[in-house]
Amino acid sequence: MFPAIESLAMTFPTLLADTNADFWFPIQGSSFAEEVDWVYDLILYISLAFFVPMMAFMVWCLFKYIKARGTKAESQISHHTTLELTWSIGPSVLLVWMFVQGSISFLDMRTPPEGSYDIGVQAFKWGWTMDYGNGTFHPELHIVKDEPTKLSMRSTDVIHSLFVPAFRAKKDIVPGRYNYMWFKPTVASEQISDEALAKLKKQSEGATWDYDKVHTIQTEDGERELQVTPEGYTFFDLYCTEYCGKNHSEMQTVVVVHETQAELEAWIKANSSRGDVSMEEWGELLYARRGCSGCHSVDGSKLVGPSFLDLFGSQHALATGENQLVDENYVRESIIAPKAKVVAGYQPVMPSYKGQLSDDDIASIIAYLKSISANAPSQPAGAEAESEEESAE
Missing domain, CATH: 1.10.760.10 (Cytochrome c-like domain)
Incomplete structure (x- = not known):
């Protein structure tokens, strides 16, 4: 399944929060999402406004001016300057305007704000490693709601591409150089109760944790179908969208959005050393x-x-x-x-x-x-x- 389509199908049960998902996209999880969706809808509906009447007129002409077999084609010896200028200049101006709208969003996404929280990302066949500093590495991307996050990305082998559908954020990662991207998440993940998590772990005992599995979990709002991490967080999907070899389709991980910086730092501390674990x-x-x-x-x-x-x-x-x-x-x-x-x-x-x-x-x-x-x-x-x-x- 294509990553964008899979994200649409799988993201709906992922978060407890209300969403703005529509037919084309998963939920809007970052500050870019609304603007990107607006530009997409703008281009889509303008294109449809031209495409549908033109195709309808073309089909009408096929039947209206059909000629019997063997009829000699008429010669075209004249033209209409005003009409030709209109259908050339008018759409060109419209295309330039649409390009400008997309460029504004693109430039915003290219320039991380000063003071953005920096996380190192290493892409390799076929997985991800996030570097949180102080020797803390993890395959999951953990960030903070409403805080700009900058990813400093590198590849150890071939070209990869990091894509978070809910954030409308995508960037290629090229071997031999660093690439950067940033986003500001606007929807926080939720954490299920310790009791519910313990029940899930008991059911999954002896097996590798399945992030794709949709669990039926009892919450304060009743039973919900959710996907969660081994620590009980709901999440956004993160994919590689540049074909990178045999197991490209398995090169995916998750994004967990914490409510506060303190919550993120507590998570980093808990994952930075072995502690009392055997x-x-x-x-x-x-x-x-x-x-x-x-x-x-x-x-x-x-x-x-x-x-x-x-x-x-x-x-x-x-x-x-x-x-x-x-x-x-x-x-x-x-x-x-x-x-x-x-x-x-x-x-x-x-x-x-x-x-x-x-x-x-x-x-x-x-x-x-x-x-x-x-x-x-x-x-x-x-x-x-x-x-x-x-x-x-």
């Missing part, structure tokens, strides 16, 4: 947050990269013909320099996470891989706690 749990969270799930399954199915199920402790055949034991050193090397030892049958498309994951993060990923592998060596009692203490040090 290494296995933190590793599982990193697997979901850092884009690993887009290329590596945990159920044995083959995706872009090898499955993580029963991976640790197994032997892999490399593209060079050598065999490689999947141990701590190999996992670490594959995260830092993924193209150094590529598994046979797979393409070297994984980006490097050097400088993006701490030693504790990598140790947590290794712990998670061990926890889902029947090939992992048994761990003596107390070794996990000792490992966590060493990682903390």
Whole structure:
């Protein structure tokens, strides 16, 4: 399904708030949306005002002036200067006026205001990483309602394009350079109750969180059909709209809009470190947050990269013909320099996470891989706690 059509179909159940969605577009979620929709409607209806009468007149002429087979065509020896100038100059002036209307909106969207909140965006095949500073990375884009947000975007491989349909915002991301875009969201996400979220997590236990799934959730306003993040936020869809290879259609994430800056900062703080979470749990969270799930399954199915199920402790055949034991050193090397030892049958498309994951993060990923592998060596009692203490040090 095309992203724009899919966003129209899927965005309606996404937010609790009232919306201005229409037949052509999803809800208006940013300060640009109303103006963009107005320009679109302007061009659409002016075009229809010309197209429909012209096509109707053409069809009428086909029947009105039909001639019998073999009739000789009449020669055209005259012209009407006034008429020709009218249908040339009039539409040209109208086209220039429509171009100016679109240019005004375009220039506004190109120039971020001073003091905009800056978030780094890294696009790669086939996922997104948002950089919130201080070592906080996440695949979801979290921003603040009514606050201008600037995205500083780069690609690690091919051309991508970031598109948020509800914001009417789209920008290409070109390898080897930074591209920028900005928007001011005007509709905040809502967060479902802890009780409702706990119920959803129990239903989804043992499976990767499905953002596309529409849940029936009991709210203060009765039962609602909603899509939510693993933290219980409703969201806007974010897509890549530049074809970038085999899994292009899966290169999507979500935008969560917080009510206040304090709420966003609290979310960033909660996602910046492992805290009291066990290494296995933190590793599982990193697997979901850092884009690993887009290329590596945990159920044995083959995706872009090898499955993580029963991976640790197994032997892999490399593209060079050598065999490689999947141990701590190999996992670490594959995260830092993924193209150094590529598994046979797979393409070297994984980006490097050097400088993006701490030693504790990598140790947590290794712990998670061990926890889902029947090939992992048994761990003596107390070794996990000792490992966590060493990682903390």
